[in-house]
Amino acid sequence: MPVLMPEPEGTQLGRATTYAEAYSPELLQPIARSLGRDAIGDHDFQGTDVWRLYEFSWLNARGLPQAAQVELHVPASTPSIIESKSLKLYAMSFAMTRLAGGAAEAESILTRDLSAAAGGPVKAAVHPLGTWKTLVEPMPGDLLEAMCPDVEVEDFEVNPELLRRTEGGPRTAAVCWSTNVFRSLCPVTGQPDFASISLHLAGEPVDPASLLKYLASYRRHRGFHEQCVEQIFHDLRTRFDLKVLEVQASFTRRGGIDINPFRSTVSAEPHRVPRELRQ
Template identity: 45%
Template sequence: MSLTDAPLGHHVAYPAQYDPALLFPIERAANRTALGLNAAKPLPFHGADIWTAYELSWLNAKGKPLVAMAVFTIPADSPRLIESKSFKLYLNSFNQTRLDDESTLRERLARDLGAAVGAPVRLDLIAPRDFARQTIAELDGTDLDALDVAIETYQPAPELLRHAAGSRDTEVIEETLVSRLLKSNCPVTGQPDWASVQIRYRGRAIDRESLLKYIVSFREHAGFHEHCVEQIHTDIMRACAPSELTVYARYTRRGGLDINPWRSNVPHASVGGVRTARQ
């Protein structure tokens, strides 16, 4: 199947009952090949795609609606990702479905999503009693967005990336930089996708103005969230060769779902589950 077969960009009737066939997986290999990553070799990064579902509901055995939020963590080394509209349709297929208990919901979600992506998927359900504990925060790090830069390029331009003037290979720093100016477009519908991005690295200093220009260069790029983060990680590694690099993006939600991919070459690296104000 190709993207033309996906529900994204097409009028699709909302399902009346649970239907795992609604999930539309997309192979990751094509995008990674385009980045010059060798499918026969181990990935140069690890990480995950963290999905937050804000619109999850089902019926209990008596027909009473129940609601929850859910966080799904899909490993970056899974062979497939899930097209977002199909994910939304799948979750909505539970709306009028009676389930005996919450464990049945968990079992179906874990089974169906794992089968779609080809790897185990972590599931965390957030019950209404815990809604008040959900907090809003911003990604930590030095904000790049106040830099006074002239922008001329709105397609990914890795040639913009460079080391800071006067920096030397022998001068190793560690820093975390953030921007709220990452924007790309859906490759099927052309709709804008907005994100905050955090770049944490160790190595020779990266020129901050060039990094901000590079982030903004995605503004007219057509690419899925996961693909954009992998491209950013790959481009920075090639241009600036940090010994450690973690790239984490928090995208604003669409259709009750947000997608938050991260990629890192740091063993055992992880990222926090911060939810930003725009999410």
């Protein structure tokens, strides 16, 4: 049966946009994580959502515009995510705001406001573009679609029954696999969301072709990025005896923001957050 995430009410998604002329923290809109987790039937998740904002600017004390990249770490333990368009509108409200304290002051304000909206401690880092360094790289892991080029896909709404154990193989295995063909849909607008996903699995062996078919079955699924990753994590955890399970997704940018959820049985924070080739 498809897992349906209810459409959140009252969001800014799909609405005409008016940008604020002054700093406006009231624009931030929390959405309860329970909305997606109730649909999955699982609330036990460890990990972090890493948000990266590539369009962030303010004025210095003399009115000269400043430009920076922002990275946010939102623990999966927070009761709420922040609706992405509301985050964009909030970030844009800094554009005509004078901050005499520069990046450090912006970082302090972001940490305070986003922690309040998420209901728990959010880490914010503001990197002025003159000093920001980043590495663009593919997601780690052997590419499933290269390993299984002849797989036939017929299910395009989430179907965990596709998942299979490797037959005739080892009793346990440790693998790192990835895919670049993941797509889901926004639960409000129906717009497509594309991502690359990396999976680290150790324990009962999962058949790679069945995993690829399962991941492809999200193509018509309507869910926020975090809910999709938690659904993948839940389905693998409940169907296989895994000592290590990590699911990390790098979604392509929308509105100057990319979202990178990470869920794990062994760590609350990802070892690293790749800036994937399409980001």
